[in-house]
Amino acid sequence: MEKDVAIVGVGQSTFVRSCGMTTRELCYEGFAEAMQGINLKPSEIEASIICSAPEYDKQRSPAGVVAEYLGLIPQPTFYVESVCSSSSTGLRVAYSMVKAGLYKSIAVVGFQKMSELSSREAMERMGRGADVVWESPFGLTMPAGYATYATAHMNAFGTEEKHMAMVRAKNSSYGMLNEKAVYRKKLSVEDVLNSEMITYPLKKFDCCANADGSSCIIVASKEVADKITPKPVWIMGVGAANDTTSMSGREVLTGLKAAKDAANAAYKMAGVGPEDIDVAEVHDCFTISEILAYEDLGFAKPGEGIKLLEDKETYLGGKIPVNVDGGLLSKGHPIGATGGSQVRTIFRQLRGEAGDIQVDGAKVGLVHNIGGTGIYGNVTILGV
Amino acid sequence: MGFERFGVVSFASETLASDFVTYLDEGKLMATKCTKCGAVSFPPRMQCTSCFSTDIEWFDVGEGKLATYTVVKYGPLGFENDTPYTLALAEFPSGVKVFGRLDKAIAEEDIKIGMALKSSTVKLADDRVSYEFKKV
Ligand SMILES: [Zn+2]
Numbered sequence: 001m002e003k004d005v006a007i008v009g010v011g012q013s014t015f016v017r018s019c020g021m022t023t024r025e026l027c028y029e030g031f032a033e034a035m036q037g038i039n040l041k042p043s044e045i046e047a048s049i050i051c052s053a054p055e056y057d058k059q060r061s062p063a064g065v066v067a068e069y070l071g072l073i074p075q076p077t078f079y080v081e082s083v084c085s086s087s088s089t090g091l092r093v094a095y096s097m098v099k100a101g102l103y104k105s106i107a108v109v110g111f112q113k114m115s116e117l118s119s120r121e122a123m124e125r126m127g128r129g130a131d132v133v134w135e136s137p138f139g140l141t142m143p144a145g146y147a148t149y150a151t152a153h154m155n156a157f158g159t160e161e162k163h164m165a166m167v168r169a170k171n172s173s174y175g176m177l178n179e180k181a182v183y184r185k186k187l188s189v190e191d192v193l194n195s196e197m198i199t200y201p202l203k204k205f206d207c208c209a210n211a212d213g214s215s216c217i218i219v220a221s222k223e224v225a226d227k228i229t230p231k232p233v234w235i236m237g238v239g240a241a242n243d244t245t246s247m248s249g250r251e252v253l254t255g256l257k258a259a260k261d262a263a264n265a266a267y268k269m270a271g272v273g274p275e276d277i278d279v280a281e282v283h284d285c286f287t288i289s290e291i292l293a294y295e296d297l298g299f300a301k302p303g304e305g306i307k308l309l310e311d312k313e314t315y316l317g318g319k320i321p322v323n324v325d326g327g328l329l330s331k332g333h334p335i336g337a338t339g340g341s342q343v344r345t346i347f348r349q350l351r352g353e354a355g356d357i358q359v360d361g362a363k364v365g366l367v368h369n370i371g372g373t374g375i376y377g378n379v380t381i382l383g384v
Numbered sequence: 385m386g387f388e389r390f391g392v393v394s395f396a397s398e399t400l401a402s403d404f405v406t407y408l409d410e411g412k413l414m415a416t417k418c419t420k421c422g423a424v425s426f427p428p429r430m431q432c433t434s435c436f437s438t439d440i441e442w443f444d445v446g447e448g449k450l451a452t453y454t455v456v457k458y459g460p461l462g463f464e465n466d467t468p469y470t471l472a473l474a475e476f477p478s479g480v481k482v483f484g485r486l487d488k489a490i491a492e493e494d495i496k497i498g499m500a501l502k503s504s505t506v507k508l509a510d511d512r513v514s515y516e517f518k519k520v
Pocket of ligand 1: 419420423433434435437
């Protein structure tokens with residue numbers, strides 16, 4: 001493993017339905033937690049990357065005001081977005097810049113304040129994450145996009161609605177332990193199956209909730225990391241890939257090609273395979289998404305993801321614990337903050353600081369963060 | 385001109401491929417093919433990035449089959465009065481896939497992946513136009 005670019009601090013706000021703060025104040029919450037325990041002042045961070053999905057913001061070009069409020073100017077700041085994977089893309093850009101020697105430390109701040117919009121308005125904006133010329137005119141939403149993958153997976157492999165419900169039951173059993181999660185109630189398979197149909201076969205509890213939240217990742221060169229923290233976590237692999245925005249262009253309907261391509265790139269760069277991953281955070285925006293992730297990441301063969309669930313292999317104590325912080329399904333999904341929150345969980349796991357959800361001896365962790373319905377694939381592998 | 389008539393709610397008013405709507409008015413669902421390199425496309429496009437030709441022809445997608453679908457019960461803004469509706473992806477012999485809606489006359493329990501489909505123009509209110517897939 002190359003130990004040249006580190007993550008030295010991570011943080012997130014509590015994810016809530018309505019935060020009662022401005023976006024810049026919300027960003028402070030994640031930033032302040034990330035800066036705890038490291039010997040670094042905001043004025044010493046050489047650049048910042050601000051990540052969100054801009055259609056939720058009233059503020060045009062939010063990077064400037066956020067960086068200003070966090071004390072990160074006059075250093076340069078800029079804005080990165082890839083919808084729901086914006087902060088993973090931000091981390092990838094930060095890695096590249098530190099690796100290139102342009103900056104020795106960068107703050108990657110992800111945020112979203114979704115509560116300014118009604119649920120229908122939010123769905124409309126997410127629907128415009130589909131191809132607006134050819135597909136949004138039919139009323140395509142994010143859950144509907146993922147639902148078409150669920151239907152194809154069910155048809156190809158015999159996956160059932162109960163298997164999807166098992167994902168929510170698992171993740172909710174961990175979400176109840178996560179004090180930063182928006183949804184902390186434990187749900188049974190029956191609770192999920194009996195919830196209101198949103199878009200067949202996805203029901204209300206197959207879907208994650210909108211939330212307000214922020215996250216922050218502090219990235220540093222080895223030189224800086226060695227000075228400011230006793231326990232750096234190293235970036236081993238960053239993989240990214242894109243698939244067509246339009247559903248019409250999709251070659252595969254039983255998995256997300258962008259996720260698979262991103263995973264292959266990340267594994268290759270890190271010099272590890274799926275069998276080497278001790279703990280993973282995957283983008284469970286919908287229950288089916290986690291099953292697709294098992295297969296796209298190579299934790300299971302195509303069609304066999306549901307066996308991992310049935311055998312409890314993705315629970316704590318299993319072969320590959322997945323989303324033991326509750327996942328997006330429990331934490332909520334403040335679009336631009338989500339990737340940073342996933343990285344935060346893996347960082348704490350690898351440092352042995354994950355408390356109740358600690359995976360014993362975790363040395364290599366993976367983050368799978370997807371933008372849109374499989375448009376932007378981002379896979380990050382971290383190690384200690 | 386004319387493309388703003390496409391779909392229940394449209395987000396784009398102009399495209400080089402606006403003949404698509406003219407063909408819909410004639411009852412045809414068309415995709416495009418590059419006359420130079422043969423690349424076929426849906427959504428239609430008048431600019432080829434395989435060979436950089438702009439000499440593009442239209443072809444009727446013909447009959448296809450259902451690749452996947454979802455029945456939407458909760459629609460986004462602008463579609464509240466439209467639910468339930470079924471979104472579908474159909475594949476055609478030319479290799480193109482087309483995203484659209486399934487005919488509301490097909491009962492939910494009769495929808496089967498692989499079922500044979502044909503396209504049909506849908507006339508909407510206010511001179512708007514779209515297409516859907518019907519059972520063959
Ligand atoms: Zn061509």
